[in-house]
Amino acid sequence: MRDEILDIKNCGKIAVMGGTFDPIHYGHLVTAETVRVKINAEKVIFIPTGRPPHKDNKMVGYDEHRYLMTVLATSNNPYFSVSRMEIDRPGLTYTIDTIKNLKKICSDKTEIYFITGADAINEILTWKDPEELFKICNFVAVTRPGYDKDKLLATLKGFEKKYKINLIFIEVPALSISSTDIRNRVVEDKPIKYLLPDEVEQYIKKYNLYKTSFKKRPLFNFINQNLHGVLKPTRFEHTQNVAVEAANLAKFWGADVEKAYTAGLLHDCAKDFPPEKTLELCQKYDIELDDVMKHQLDLVHSFLGAVIAQNDYLINDIEILNAIKYHTTGKPEMSLLEKIIYIADVIEPARKPYKGLEEIRKLSYENLDKAMYIALNSTIDYNREKLRMIHSLSLSALNYYENCMRKNNRKTSDYTKTIK
Ligand SMILES: [Fe+2]
Ligand SMILES: [Fe+2]
Structure with a gap:
């Protein structure tokens, strides 16, 4: 099939919009159009992400649906094109390869702007060949109005100088529409009109997508199928249990159920690698091991797991990746999803009884911060008994959630005082 992007040969400036587009919706389209107008690009190329090839050829059909919905959604905008390059490329797909491929198609003078969520910018250093990527491409960070850019810029300050990142911020008000929400709405028979183009809605109906x-x-x-190959049978069972527990907690606390399920499935995806492989992968992906991790290599599996989830399972959602990353150490100010995965991991039904388990189980549906405090406390006590070193992130998390509880208690007693 002819790839539409061949018509970018003479463009001076193009924007690239990657994503799973599962399905594409107005949030994507408004973002692309806003960026196009702001940076005066001649084209926006939508590139649906590919998945590693697998014997389960259902994935192929699934990729084709995402591609065709993207074509339908963009067909009435002459500035938009869709490329199959990631879907058709065998093997893993990396942004650097896609940008290099585009470079080959357009002229030397064409400037390429890669559109991504502002939160993802924080993680760019974990992508493949970030240095080269910064050299050959500019980045557009799209944010919701009111996003704290200064905070992000502060974290970028060090490597902005080192890598000379050309970064543009653009505010897009329509970013709150989400593909996950649309899929959930289809399952629940709720309307999806006005969230995505009519053509895409018809397509979803015609092929009965997202119904199950x-x-x-x-x-x-x-x-x-991939986890089966890399995890011991008991660990595989554990990840299934954590996924279900996480989905239940997400439903209860109003978090994204599908993200919780995904993070639960993948949280231990790097846990059963032999030590040599763990070390080799840490080197490959530039994961720095601090002193505690060097002594207790097991702690690395959550940091490495986040990178493996991104590279081998092509999960690009920062919330999911961070929930995997911090599921062992915890950290202060965890997001709702991060807390859910941490807790689901310690309370899943097949966990052997340990001190505090029943209390944590009860609290996890009453007060998540309190459940975090008890769970961290119990884990730290257990590790101290085993004479293991405690990671500084766990200690600061414990401190943080202890303070949360104190503040909460104070609030309750203040309230009691007033109503007396
Ligand atoms: Fe784990
Ligand atoms: Fe686990």
């Missing part, structure tokens, strides 16, 4: 529970989607088959 998300757990039966090809993506989860793909994840599970």
